[in-house]
Amino acid sequence: MSSTPVSSAAPSSARARLRKSWKLLIGGEWRDAASGRTFATIDPATEEPLAEVAEAAEPDVDVAVRAARKAFEEGPWRRMSGAERGALLWRLADLLQQNAQEIAEIESLDAGKPISDTTRVDLPLAIATYRYFAGWADKIEGETIPSRFHTFNYTIREPLGVVACIVPWNYPLLLASYKVAPALACGNAVVLKPATQTPLSALRLGELALEAGLPPGVLNVIPGPGRTCGEALAGHGGVDKVALTGSTATGSRVMAAAARNCTKVQLELGGKSPNVVFADADLDEAAKGATFGIFTNKGEICTAGSRLFVESKIHDELLAKVVERAEKLKQGDTLDPKTRLGPQVSREQRDTVLRYIEIGKKEGARLVTGGGPPEDLKRGYFVRPTVFAGVSNEMTIAREEIFGPVLSVIRFDDFDELIRKANETIYGLAAGVWTRDIRKAHRAARLLEAGTVWVNTYNLYDPSTPFGGFKRSGFGRELGSAAIDEYTHRKSVWIDLG
Ligand code: NAD
Secondary structure, three states, X not given: OOOOOOOOOOOOOHHHHOOXXXXXXXXXXXXXXOOOOXXXXXXXXXXXXXXXXXXXXXXXXXXXXXXXXXXXXXXXXXXXXXXXXXXXXXHHHHHHHHOHHHHHHHXXXXXXXXXXXXXXXXXXXXXXXXXXXXXXXXXXXXXXEOOOOXXXXXXXXXXXXXXXXXXXXXXXXXXXXXXXXXXXXXXXXXXXXOOOOXXXXXXXXXXXXXXXXXXXXXXXXXXXXXXXXXXXXXXXXXXXEEEEEOOHHHHHHHHXXXXXXXXXXXXXXXXXXXXXXOOOOXXXXXHHHHHHHHHHHHHXXXXXXXXXEEEHHHHHHHHHHXXXXXXXXXXXXXXXXXXXXXXXXXXXXXXXXXHHHHHHHHOOOEEEEOOOOOOOOOOOOOOOOEEEEOOOOOOHHHHOOOOOOEEEEEEEOOHHHHXXXXXXXXXXXXXXXXXXXXXXXXXXXHHOOOOEEEEOOOOOOOOOOOEOOXXXXXXXXXXXXXXXHHOEEEXXXXXXXX
16 A cells, blocks of 8 residues: 655653544534433553544434435535535545544554555545545536437436435545545535544544535535444435445444345445465565455454465465565554554454464464464453464455454465465455466466456555445445446436427
8 A cells, every 4th residue: 555655743641732622514514412411432552442433323314314404405515516525525534634644643553554564555545536636526527428319319417415425434534425425526415424443534524525515415524433423324315325334244234224225325444355376477576465454454454365375386485475474564653653564453452363373373374474462462352363274265264354463374385276265265355376477367367356456566555446346245346437337426417309
């Protein structure tokens, strides 16, 4: 995930500076939850509470959806020109840029992400996403269509209305931008529900949207638990589309809730991505890519290359290189610029990862490195980068998404066997291929069942390039021109020419 870094000055007092109390943003106003309830968001590096946040539930969802509907139906947003909307989104990107260091710190503290990542990846990519879709706002064109009749047929692209964006905790600001930026560029109003583990950057985004001049109610932000707030939002009759990034189990629940109103759904879900190293690859580059593929964001990334397929001939050599790299990754405070691997986002997530490590051992995989919390870190939800060799595709650690820093290394001997094994999963989000043979690379790219295939690289993203899953990794595409299709209706107009 490379990008141009924002400034990365040492943020020593970021914890002290952080605002300690946050409300819901609804209709341009900051409100307490109707119930008056709040929840604490925790710093996973220290296990201490960071801030208290108003907790949205069904009544707040209803008010937020109504506010968004009002902003959509009666406000200036959908009536203004695309150029004006684009200018406002560009201004929002400018404000994110101006406040990038502060927001990177918020994201690091809330999500357990090293500051070197949030300043070099999350913020620059989120800002680029707003700029990219700001550029689209005045280029959303219809078509003229030759029909069989003596008519003039054309299409208009219209916004859908109220879009519910439900996002996870691993890339809170960035994954919100993948939905919010195109939805707004197309003229929709948005209700954004961040995860309770990581609500702060979304609330700060809402604040900057108001400062940028987005009309009240166009972007509402309501943190709250999935089973109450999220499900009420997905099942609300006033919502025209639900866009979710989350686990496959949550995807099913969101679909079921949305089905009550036949609401359009877009799902970006889990993965168990194969990262494949052929014997003819540049092994140093492949080892780097394999390490980066799984340990990026401490394995809390939907595209994690969690199944590393290695051709037998080079298996031992590559494994040694990967292990050497994994053992060098520095863990520690998320605000330390030298930290490369942060803590898991929560105690639950850390415990889940540790449980999978035990399952791996019980099922006979060989633990090569890692396997538990680091001994020198006494607090924080850290897990050492863990590598299992001798894994078979049937083992639980090769089938289920762990969402943590756990790599399963699987041998293969032959191309067809590799493709069969790589595709033997319910998921289909991403895949990596390492080879110097261009024909093999293209053949593999065609045969792998995945929405994204990286060749001799891994975990690269750009707002211009569509992203999404096959199979139970979801459907629909974020980013690129595909996102404009996802957030607009295509209306056909017929004019009788007499
Ligand atoms: P999650 O599914 O638990 O939660 C995601 C969001 O959905 C949160 O805001 C949560 O509060 C909400 N939610 C939970 N239950 C809900 C329900 N019943 N109705 C409505 N909303 C509900 O996922 P997570 O643990 O936050 O994130 C990890 C998962 O997200 C992993 O499976 C990962 O692969 C996936 N993910 C996918 C992508 C992608 O682009 N495909 C990107 C990042 C993460």
